[in-house]
Amino acid sequence: AWAPPLDSFESFVVLSNRQPYRHTYGRDGDIEVDRPTGGLTAALDPVLQRVGGTWIAWGDGSADRAVVDENDRVSVPPEDPAYDVERVWIDDELKEAYYNGYSNRVLWPLCHGVRDAISIRTGDYDGYRAVNERFADRVAAHATAETLVWLQDYHLALAPAMISDRVPSSTTIGQFWHIPWPKPELFSRCPEGREILDGLLGNDVLAFHVDRFVDRFLRCVRYFVDGASVDAEAGIVTYEGSETHVRAIPLGIDASEHEERGHAADETVFESVTETLSIPTTEHLGLGVDRLDYSKGIVARLDAIEELFENQPRWLESFTFVQTATPSRTDIPAYASYGDAVRQRVERINDRFGTDSWRPIVYSEAYLTRDQLSALYRHADLMLVTSRCDGMNLVSKEYLAASVDESGSLCLSERAGAHDELGDDAFSVDPTDVESIWRTIDRALTTPDADRRRRMRRLRARVFERPLEWWMAAQFDAFAERSSDRSVLPT
Numbered sequence: 001a002w003a004p005p006l007d008s009f010e011s012f013v014v015l016s017n018r019q020p021y022r023h024t025y026g027r028d029g030d031i032e033v034d035r036p037t038g039g040l041t042a043a044l045d046p047v048l049q050r051v052g053g054t055w056i057a058w059g060d061g062s063a064d065r066a067v068v069d070e071n072d073r074v075s076v077p078p079e080d081p082a083y084d085v086e087r088v089w090i091d092d093e094l095k096e097a098y099y100n101g102y103s104n105r106v107l108w109p110l111c112h113g114v115r116d117a118i119s120i121r122t123g124d125y126d127g128y129r130a131v132n133e134r135f136a137d138r139v140a141a142h143a144t145a146e147t148l149v150w151l152q153d154y155h156l157a158l159a160p161a162m163i164s165d166r167v168p169s170s171t172t173i174g175q176f177w178h179i180p181w182p183k184p185e186l187f188s189r190c191p192e193g194r195e196i197l198d199g200l201l202g203n204d205v206l207a208f209h210v211d212r213f214v215d216r217f218l219r220c221v222r223y224f225v226d227g228a229s230v231d232a233e234a235g236i237v238t239y240e241g242s243e244t245h246v247r248a249i250p251l252g253i254d255a256s257e258h259e260e261r262g263h264a265a266d267e268t269v270f271e272s273v274t275e276t277l278s279i280p281t282t283e284h285l286g287l288g289v290d291r292l293d294y295s296k297g298i299v300a301r302l303d304a305i306e307e308l309f310e311n312q313p314r315w316l317e318s319f320t321f322v323q324t325a326t327p328s329r330t331d332i333p334a335y336a337s338y339g340d341a342v343r344q345r346v347e348r349i350n351d352r353f354g355t356d357s358w359r360p361i362v363y364s365e366a367y368l369t370r371d372q373l374s375a376l377y378r379h380a381d382l383m384l385v386t387s388r389c390d391g392m393n394l395v396s397k398e399y400l401a402a403s404v405d406e407s408g409s410l411c412l413s414e415r416a417g418a419h420d421e422l423g424d425d426a427f428s429v430d431p432t433d434v435e436s437i438w439r440t441i442d443r444a445l446t447t448p449d450a451d452r453r454r455r456m457r458r459l460r461a462r463v464f465e466r467p468l469e470w471w472m473a474a475q476f477d478a479f480a481e482r483s484s485d486r487s488v489l490p491t
C-alpha cells in the first residue's frame with residue numbers, strides 16, 4: 001500500500017465537514033460506529049491510521065458526544081486506535097445556516113452555475129463564518145511549525161486564512177476543492193466573494209480537479225483581489241507576502257478494487273440485482289447513478305430518453321434505462337422540487353411507453369450495496385453521465401473500472417471534470433441540449449462492437465493510469481514542494 005512521504009512534516013491534521021467514524025445509538029441502546037465507506041473518507045482513513053494525526057470534523061449527535069474525552073476527542077478505529085477524531089459541535093440552528101444555508105444554497109449552486117438555485121438568507125453567511133472559526137480554533141491547538149494541515153472542500157473556504165493567522169508561519173496549509181470553480185461573471189454575484197477568495201488564499205497549496213477550474217479561480221483572483229499578483233503559467237498567487245500554489249490534481253478511484261468487484265459481479269449476482277430492482281430483460285441496458293441533485297442533469301437525461309423513444313421507436317422494448325438517485329440535502333427546497341420533477345418524468349415515460357411486460361425506466365432511490373452497484377456497472381451497455389456541471393464525477397470512472405468485459409459505452413457530459421481526462425474516447429454530450437443527448441444515446445448503442453471496445457480499452461487504461469494513490473501522491477508532492485520552497489526563502 002502507498003505510504004505518504006511525510007518526512008517533510010512532523011504531524012498531520014485533516015479537516016472535513018463529514019467525519020470518518022460516526023457514532024449512533026443502536027436499538028439496544030449500545031453505541032455503534034459507522035465506518036468510512038467509499039470515496040475519499042475511506043481513502044484517507046488508512047493514511048491516517050498509518051501516520052497518525054488528528055481528523056477534525058463536524059460531530060452531530062448525542063452518541064458522538066458520549067464517546068469523546070474532555071477535549072472532544074475519540075481515538076479510532078475503536079479496536080486498534082491509531083489517530084484521533086476531534087469533533088466540532090454544531091447545533092441545529094448553526095447547521096441550518098452553515099450547511100443547508102451558505103454551503104448548499106449559495107456556494108454549491110454558485111460553483112455549479114445554477115443561478116436559479118442560489119438563495120441568499122440573512123444570517124447564513126454569519127453561521128458559515130462561525131463554523132469555519134471553530135474549525136480554525138481547533139487547528140490552532142495542534143499545529144506546530146512542521147504540521148501539515150489538509151482541508152477538504154467548499155464547506156471550509158474561510159478557514160485557511162483563519163488558520164494561517166493562528167499557526168506558525170511555516171505550518172503548511174493545503175486544501176482540495178472537490179466541486180467546480182465558476183467563471184468570474186458568475187462569481188461576481190456572490191456578495192461575500194472577496195472574503196471567500198481571501199479565505200482560500202490563506203492556503204499554501206490549493207488544488208482543483210482540472211485546469212479549467214484553476215484558470216477560472218486565477219481569473220477571479222486577478223479581477224477581485226486588489227494587491228494579489230497572479231502568475232498564471234506557474235499557478236502561483238502572491239498576496240500579502242505569501243504564496244498560494246494553485247494546482248490541478250484530478251481525483252481518481254481505487255481502480256483495482258472496482259475491477260475486482262466487476263469480476264466478482266457475474267451473471268448470478270446480476271440476476272439477483274435484476275430481481276431486487278425488477279429490471280425487465282431487454283437487449284440493451286442503460287444506467288444512471290447519481291445523488292438526487294440538480295447539478296447531475298437527471299431531468300434532461302430523462303427528457304432525452306423520452307425523445308429517443310418518440311423519434312426512434314425501434315428502441316421500445318429493446319432499451320431499458322435504470323436510474324438510481326439517492327436523495328440528498330432534502331431539507332433544501334430546490335432539492336425537493338428537483339426530486340418531484342425527476343419522479344414525474346419517470347412516471348410519464350412509463351405511462352406513455354410501458355407495456356404489460358416492459359417498464360422503460362426502472363427508478364430507485366435506494367442506496368445500493370457495492371456489489372449491486374458493481375453488477376449494474378459491469379452489465380450496463382451504456383452509462384449516462386449528463387451533469388450540468390460536475391467537479392469530477394467518480395461514477396464514470398467506477399463504471400469504466402468495473403466494465404471488465406469491455407463491452408459498454410460511456411456517454412459523458414462535456415461539463416464534468418472527468419471529461420477533461422476521458423473526453424477523447426467517451427461519447428460526449430452537451431447536457432443542456434436534449435437532442436444531442438438522445439442522438440448520442442442512439443449513436444452509442446449502434447456503434448460497431450470493435451469501435452466500442454477500442455474506446456472502452458483506452459478509457460479503462462486512463463482510469464488505471466491515475467488511480468486514487470496517484471492523486472494522494474501528487475497532493476503530497478505539492479505540499480512537500482511548497483514547504484521546501486519556503487524553507488529556502490529568506491524570512
Ligand code: ADQ
Pocket residue numbers: 038039178179251289290291324325326365366367368369373390391392393394395396398
Ligand atoms: P458527488 O457529487 O457525490 O461528489 P461522484 O463523484 O459521482 O459525485 O460520487 C458519488 C459516489 O456515490 C460514487 O462513489 C458512487 O458510487 C456513490 N453512489 C452514488 N449513487 C449511489 C447509490 N445509489 N448507491 C450506492 N452508492 C452510490 C462530489 C463532486 C464530484 C466529485 C466528488 C469527489 O460533486 O464532482 O467527483 O465529490 O471529489
